[in-house]
Amino acid sequence: MTRRKLTQRIAMHLLLVPFLIFALFPFYHMALTSLKQNKELYDRNAVPLLITKGPTLEHYTKLLWDTAFLTWTKNSLLVTVLSTFVSLVIGTIAAYALSRLKFFAVGTLGTGIFVTYLVPTSLLFLPLAQVVNSKWALVVTYPTFLVPFCTWLLMGYFRTVPKEVEECAMVDGATRIQALWRIVLPIAVPGLVCAALFAFTLSWNEFIYALTFTSSSDQITASVGVTSELIRGDIYYWGSLMAGAVLASVPIVVLYVFFLDYYVSGLTAGAIK
Amino acid sequence: MAIGRVGVAAVPARVSLRARVGNLLDREEWLGPVFVSPALFLLLLLVAYPFCMALYFSVSNAFIGRPSHFIGIRNFVNLWGSDAFRQTFQNAFVFTGAAVGFKLVLGLSLAMILNQPLWFKRLIRGAVLLPWVIPTALSTLGWWWMFNSLYSVVNWTGLALGLMDPPGPNWLGQRYYAMTAVVVVNIWRGLPFFVITILAGLVSIPRELYEAAEADGAGPIARFWHVTLPLLKPVLGIVVLFSTIFTFSDFNIVYVLTHGGPINSTHLFATLARQVGLETGRIGEGAAISLYLFPVLMIVVWAQLRFVRKQAY
Numbered sequence: 001m002t003r004r005k006l007t008q009r010i011a012m013h014l015l016l017v018p019f020l021i022f023a024l025f026p027f028y029h030m031a032l033t034s035l036k037q038n039k040e041l042y043d044r045n046a047v048p049l050l051i052t053k054g055p056t057l058e059h060y061t062k063l064l065w066d067t068a069f070l071t072w073t074k075n076s077l078l079v080t081v082l083s084t085f086v087s088l089v090i091g092t093i094a095a096y097a098l099s100r101l102k103f104f105a106v107g108t109l110g111t112g113i114f115v116t117y118l119v120p121t122s123l124l125f126l127p128l129a130q131v132v133n134s135k136w137a138l139v140v141t142y143p144t145f146l147v148p149f150c151t152w153l154l155m156g157y158f159r160t161v162p163k164e165v166e167e168c169a170m171v172d173g174a175t176r177i178q179a180l181w182r183i184v185l186p187i188a189v190p191g192l193v194c195a196a197l198f199a200f201t202l203s204w205n206e207f208i209y210a211l212t213f214t215s216s217s218d219q220i221t222a223s224v225g226v227t228s229e230l231i232r233g234d235i236y237y238w239g240s241l242m243a244g245a246v247l248a249s250v251p252i253v254v255l256y257v258f259f260l261d262y263y264v265s266g267l268t269a270g271a272i273k
Numbered sequence: 274m275a276i277g278r279v280g281v282a283a284v285p286a287r288v289s290l291r292a293r294v295g296n297l298l299d300r301e302e303w304l305g306p307v308f309v310s311p312a313l314f315l316l317l318l319l320v321a322y323p324f325c326m327a328l329y330f331s332v333s334n335a336f337i338g339r340p341s342h343f344i345g346i347r348n349f350v351n352l353w354g355s356d357a358f359r360q361t362f363q364n365a366f367v368f369t370g371a372a373v374g375f376k377l378v379l380g381l382s383l384a385m386i387l388n389q390p391l392w393f394k395r396l397i398r399g400a401v402l403l404p405w406v407i408p409t410a411l412s413t414l415g416w417w418w419m420f421n422s423l424y425s426v427v428n429w430t431g432l433a434l435g436l437m438d439p440p441g442p443n444w445l446g447q448r449y450y451a452m453t454a455v456v457v458v459n460i461w462r463g464l465p466f467f468v469i470t471i472l473a474g475l476v477s478i479p480r481e482l483y484e485a486a487e488a489d490g491a492g493p494i495a496r497f498w499h500v501t502l503p504l505l506k507p508v509l510g511i512v513v514l515f516s517t518i519f520t521f522s523d524f525n526i527v528y529v530l531t532h533g534g535p536i537n538s539t540h541l542f543a544t545l546a547r548q549v550g551l552e553t554g555r556i557g558e559g560a561a562i563s564l565y566l567f568p569v570l571m572i573v574v575w576a577q578l579r580f581v582r583k584q585a586y
Contacts (some may be wrong), residue, residue, distance in 0.1 A: 029419060042424070093311070103303075103305030103306055121524075126547075126551070126563055127330060223410040260395070
């Protein structure tokens with residue numbers, strides 16, 4: 001590397017620094033707060049950027065044993081896993097039909113599904129608020145934004161599978177469904193993984209439906225529990241609040257670390273909600 | 274052997290039924306509708322139907338737990354007499370305009386930096402994308418704490434660097450500061466989408482075009498204006514359209530950070546609709562407020578279908 005190129009490259013990294021601080025500082029501060037002792041947390045003369053009086057796990061133990069945090073997390077997991085699975089199945093067959101088969105009004109249906117993807121949930125939550133107050137309402141309603149997304153994403157993947165591969169199998173006596181199951185789906189595995197990851201993330205992160213359709217402590221999801229149950233009147237338990245925000249993000253962070261490249265490709269394909 | 278004969282007769286009948294269904298499912302004009310129908314049913318039931326219900330509520334005086342009557346467009350008209358609504362209407366455009374504008378400029382700059390040769394490229398990209406994957410409601414709690422009136426780390430840093438006069442702004446308690454705060458958090462959370470999408474657009478621009486422009490004597494700025502920007506236009510269009518509709522209909526950030534306050538100065542359509550429709554129970558009025566999102570949605574859908582899908586196929 002020439003000297004000029006090296007300086008240029010270092011300059012680029014320096015330009016990145018403010019962006020990285022902007023992106024990461026909130027997480028650093030959140031984690032830091034959750035580990036601070038109360039006497040340091042509420043000391044206005046202390047430096048807020050560091051832990052100077054020793055870390056503590058008391059906020060975490062308080063969160064786990066004195067609140068229903070584990071129940072909320074269990075609810076979140078149940079809702080997320082079920083709605084992801086259902087949406088993936090419905091989305092896969094719809095995407096296959098829309099991208100591969102010729103039938104009545106196929107183009108209109110494809111456009112219709114794309115349009116429903118753009119309808120924001122904030123337009124629909126009021127009429128739906130009439131439905132029962134239960135986490136099962138979330139299992140039923142989350143697919144409304146997950147299915148259009150999975151369908152849209154998988155249509156792209158199915159189009160990349162050459163038609164000839166499938167036709168070969170059918171000439172050899174396989175039915176269309178067998179060809180889909182044994183030939184097309186195995187080729188489209190990266191697409192399925194990507195769709196599953198995004199569906200999982202979107203439903204784990206969903207807030208407005210969860211806030212509207214669930215209210216009692218045994219039904220709410222993790223993000224609703226942390227944002228509403230941990231705040232009592234005007235007294236905020238900032239340490240436990242931040243501990244809750246950190247812990248409830250852990251499942252997504254774990255997935256993210258392992259599947260970063262899928263997230264990047266999914267985002268490029270238009271996952272935006 | 275009567276029994277045996279019955280058995281022989283029964284088996285082909287069953288097989289033929291299965292075979293007939295199987296044959297039908299092997300034909301595209303049957304399998305297609307069968308495969309699409311679960312998705313279609315779900316979306317009709319839980320998107321189209323509630324949307325129609327919203328339309329119905331908006332022209333009625335519906336109130337939680339009371340029979341409703343048709344009142345025409347009175348809800349839509351009466352809203353203009355409410356200070357809270359007029360303020361919200363203005364907020365929605367200020368919020369969307371400022372947030373999308375900053376996201377576009379910052380996103381383009383950051384994408385261009387990331388398109389350069391860098392060390393730890395994967396790690397940097399992972400860090401940049403992180404705000405987008407973490408649940409918004411939870412990360413906004415972190416920002417809420419950062420903007421806290423007594424213990425704000427933003428103010429502490431500002432004071433330490435000499436950028437603010439003590440005690441520093443009360444971010445969530447003063448109207449313009451509160452709006453700035455929600456816009457900043459929206460930029461923070463939405464920037465990754467801009468960066469990653471624009472970066473994908475940048476990578477797909479052929480090197481030869483830059484080399485040709487350079488050979489013709491174009492400097493870096495000319496190359497940006499005459500090569501990068503024109504070729505990025507479709508990508509920028511998609512990103513701005515998508516972002517506009519989701520910024521305009523944003524709920525989470527405002528709900529967690531300010532609840533629309535102080536004095537409605539940060540309310541958006543979605544948060545005001547929830548407050549009016551659910552917290553005070555005037556569902557008809559709430560539905561009318563959320564339907565003000567609809568014209569913007571229509572424009573975005575129209576533009577998407579016209580420009581974007583043409584390129585996708």
